Amino acid sequence: MRSAVKKGKSNWLLLLPMYIFTILFVALPILYMFLLSFLSRAEVWGVDFTFTLENYKRILEPLYLGTFAESLKLAFLSTGLIVLIGYPYGYFMAKMNAVWKKRMMLLIMIPFLTSALIRLYGWIIVFRSNGVLDKILMGLHITDKPLKLLYSYPAVVVGMVYSLLPFMILAVYSSAEKLDFSLVEASRDLGASSLKAFWTISLPLTLPGLLSGIVLTFIPSMGLFFIADILGGNKIVLVGSVIHEQLTKGRNQPFAAALSAVLMILTSLMIRLYKKLTGSAELEGLM
Amino acid sequence: MKDIILQLNAIQKSFEGTEVLKGVSLEINRAEFITLLGASGCGKTTTLRIIAGLENPDKGSVLLEGKDITNLEPNKRNVNTVFQNYALFPHMNVADNVGYGLKIKKMPKAEIAGRVAEALKLVQLEEYGKRMPDQLSGGQRQRIAIARAVVNEPKVLLLDEPLGALDLKLRRQMQLELKRLQKQLGITFIYITHDQEEAINMSDRIAVMNKGVLEQVGTPNEIYYQPRTSYVADFVGNANILHVGEDAFAIRSENVLMNGEEPCTKEAQVVEKSFAGGQLRILFRLEDGQLITASRYGIDADISVGAQVKIGWLPEHAVKVVEA
Numbered sequence: 001m002r003s004a005v006k007k008g009k010s011n012w013l014l015l016l017p018m019y020i021f022t023i024l025f026v027a028l029p030i031l032y033m034f035l036l037s038f039l040s041r042a043e044v045w046g047v048d049f050t051f052t053l054e055n056y057k058r059i060l061e062p063l064y065l066g067t068f069a070e071s072l073k074l075a076f077l078s079t080g081l082i083v084l085i086g087y088p089y090g091y092f093m094a095k096m097n098a099v100w101k102k103r104m105m106l107l108i109m110i111p112f113l114t115s116a117l118i119r120l121y122g123w124i125i126v127f128r129s130n131g132v133l134d135k136i137l138m139g140l141h142i143t144d145k146p147l148k149l150l151y152s153y154p155a156v157v158v159g160m161v162y163s164l165l166p167f168m169i170l171a172v173y174s175s176a177e178k179l180d181f182s183l184v185e186a187s188r189d190l191g192a193s194s195l196k197a198f199w200t201i202s203l204p205l206t207l208p209g210l211l212s213g214i215v216l217t218f219i220p221s222m223g224l225f226f227i228a229d230i231l232g233g234n235k236i237v238l239v240g241s242v243i244h245e246q247l248t249k250g251r252n253q254p255f256a257a258a259l260s261a262v263l264m265i266l267t268s269l270m271i272r273l274y275k276k277l278t279g280s281a282e283l284e285g286l287m
Numbered sequence: 288m289k290d291i292i293l294q295l296n297a298i299q300k301s302f303e304g305t306e307v308l309k310g311v312s313l314e315i316n317r318a319e320f321i322t323l324l325g326a327s328g329c330g331k332t333t334t335l336r337i338i339a340g341l342e343n344p345d346k347g348s349v350l351l352e353g354k355d356i357t358n359l360e361p362n363k364r365n366v367n368t369v370f371q372n373y374a375l376f377p378h379m380n381v382a383d384n385v386g387y388g389l390k391i392k393k394m395p396k397a398e399i400a401g402r403v404a405e406a407l408k409l410v411q412l413e414e415y416g417k418r419m420p421d422q423l424s425g426g427q428r429q430r431i432a433i434a435r436a437v438v439n440e441p442k443v444l445l446l447d448e449p450l451g452a453l454d455l456k457l458r459r460q461m462q463l464e465l466k467r468l469q470k471q472l473g474i475t476f477i478y479i480t481h482d483q484e485e486a487i488n489m490s491d492r493i494a495v496m497n498k499g500v501l502e503q504v505g506t507p508n509e510i511y512y513q514p515r516t517s518y519v520a521d522f523v524g525n526a527n528i529l530h531v532g533e534d535a536f537a538i539r540s541e542n543v544l545m546n547g548e549e550p551c552t553k554e555a556q557v558v559e560k561s562f563a564g565g566q567l568r569i570l571f572r573l574e575d576g577q578l579i580t581a582s583r584y585g586i587d588a589d590i591s592v593g594a595q596v597k598i599g600w601l602p603e604h605a606v607k608v609v610e611a
Contacts, residue, residue: 180372182374183374185370185374186368186374188341189339189340190367190439191388192362192391193360201376
C-alpha cells in the first residue's frame with residue numbers, strides 16, 4: 001500500500017483513466033443529484049430552477065422518518081442474519097478440498113444465471129397461501145393451516161437475506177482463502193484450543209472479508225426496494241421504494257434526489273461508525 | 288544410563304492411500320540435538336507433525352517422558368514448533384507474538400512482559416518488541432519464531448527446516464546460533480533438514496530418512512564414515528556406490544586415488560571433469576562399465592578427458608553397505 005502511494009507520483013498517467021472514469025460516472029452524478037435535491041418540482045414535467053430547502057424539510061415529516069427507521073431496521077436485521085449464515089459458509093468453504101470448493105461455489109453461482117427478479121417471483125410460489133412451504137409444513141403435520149407468509153415482514157427478510165447472501169459468502173471466502181492455515185496450527189501448537197485459535201487468529205485475519213461483506217450487504221439492503229415490493233406487497237415501505245415512487249409515479253425528481261442524498265449520507269455515516277468501532281483500516285478508500 | 292525424553296513406536300501414516308511413514312521407531316534423549324535428514328517427501332515433516340499433534344498416526348504411539356501422548360491435542364502437549372514459514376501472526380506485534388503462548392496460559396501480564404523481554408534478549412532482538420512481523424527481515428522473523436516457541440519452555444522443540452528460506456551466509460550464522468541456543472537452554476531439539484552439511488554441523492545424532500523409513504540413526508561420524516545403506520552413503524556426502532558381485536560398497540569421492548597415488552590398481556577412463564562447490568570432480572568409467580567420481584580441491588588436475596589411467600582406493604575406504 002505504502003509503496004503504491006510513493007510510486008503514484010510518477011505513474012499518474014496510468015491512473016488518469018481511472019480518475020476520468022470516477023469523475024465522469026461517480027462524482028458528477030452525485031453532484032448532479034445533490035444539486036437536484038435543492039430545486040423544486042415543475043408544474044407539469046421536469047424541474048424548476050429555484051433554490052429551496054423544502055425537499056429536506058419534507059423528509060422530516062413523520063411518514064418519511066418512519067420509512068427511514070423501517071429501512072434501517074430491516075437492513076440491520078438482514079445484515080445480521082447474513083453474517084450468521086454467510087460467515088461460516090464462506091469460512092468453511094475456503095477450508096474444503098478443491099472438489100468440494102467447486103461444488104459449494106457452484107451452489108452460489110447457479111442462481112446468478114437467472115435474473116434476480118425472476119428468482120424473487122420464485123419465492124412467491126414458495127410463500128403464498130397453500131404454496132410450496134405451506135404444503136410441506138402441512139404435509140409433515142407441523143402446521144395445520146396456511147401460514148400466510150407472503151406479503152409479511154419475514155418474507156421480505158428472507159428475500160433480502162437470499163438476495164444478498166452470496167456477496168457476504170464470496171467476501172468472507174476470498175479472505176478466508178488467503179488465511180494461512182499454518183497460523184492456526186501455530187496457535188494450537190502454542191497452547192490454544194480450537195475455539196481460542198479461531199477467536200485470536202482466524203477471526204481477526206478474516207475480519208477484512210467480513211467487513212467488506214457487511215458493507216456489500218448493508219448498503220444495498222437499504223435500497224433494494226423491489227424485494228420489499230414483491231414479497232412485502234405494499235405493507236413494508238422502504239426508502240428505496242419511496243425514491244422509486246417519487247421518481248416514477250410522483251414525478252418529483254428533486255424530492256427523490258433529496259431522499260437519495262439523505263440515504264447516501266446515512267449509509268456513509270454507518271460505514272464511518274463501523275470503521276471507528278472496529279478500528280479497521282481495511283475499508284480505506286471507501287470512506 | 289540413557290535418559291529418553293521422547294519415544295516413537297512403529298509410527299505408520301498414510302495420506303489418501305499413500306504410505307508416508309512405514310513404521311518409524313526412534314528414541315530421543317533429553318537435551319539432545321537430533322536431526323531428521325532426508326529428501327523432500329521422505330516423511331520427516333509428517334513425523335514432526337505427529338510429534339506436535341498436528342497429525343494423528345494411523346498406527347503406533349508417541350511417548351513423552353513415558354506418557355502416551357499419541358492422541359493428545361496439540362495444545363495439551365509440552366512441545367513447541369518452529370514452523371518452516373515461521374507462521375508469525377501478522378496482526379500482532381513481535382512482543383504479542385512471543386507472548387501468545389503465555390497469554391493463552393493466562394499468565395499475569397507483568398510476568399509475560401518479563402519473559403518476553405528475556406526471550407527477545409536470547410535471540411538478540413530486544414529492541415524489536417513493538418515491530419510488526421512484516422517489518423522484519425527473514426533472519427529476524429526466524430529468530431522471533433524461535434523466541435515465540437522457547438518462551439513456553441517446551442520439553443521438546445521441533446524445528447521444521449527453519450533455515451530453509453535464508454541465504455547461505457545467514458544460514459551458516461544461524462546454524463551456530465541455534466546450536467548455542469540449544470546448549471544454553473538445555474532443551475531437546477528435533478531438527479528437520481534436507482541439507483546434509485547442516486545436519487552434520489549441528490547434530491548430536493542424525494536420523495536419515497528415506498521413503499517413510501529410518502535408514503540409519505547415529506552420530507554424524509557414524510553416518511558419514513560408516514553408512515549402513517547405499518542411500519545413506521549417497522545422501523550424506525555423495526559417496527560412490529560400487530557393486531562387486533552381490534555386494535555393494537560405498538567409496539567417498541575424496542578417497543578415490545589417482546595420478547600415481549598408492550595404491551592405483553584399476554584401469555579406468557576419464558569421462559568428464561567439472562568444477563562444483565570449490566572442488567574439481569573427475570568422473571571415471573571402470574573396465575566393467577561402472578562409474579566412479581573422484582574429487583580434489585582446486586579447479587584443475589593433471590588429467591585429461593578421454594585418457595586411460597589407473598585409479599584405486601584403500602580397502603578401509605570401501606565400506607560395505609546394504610542396498611536400499
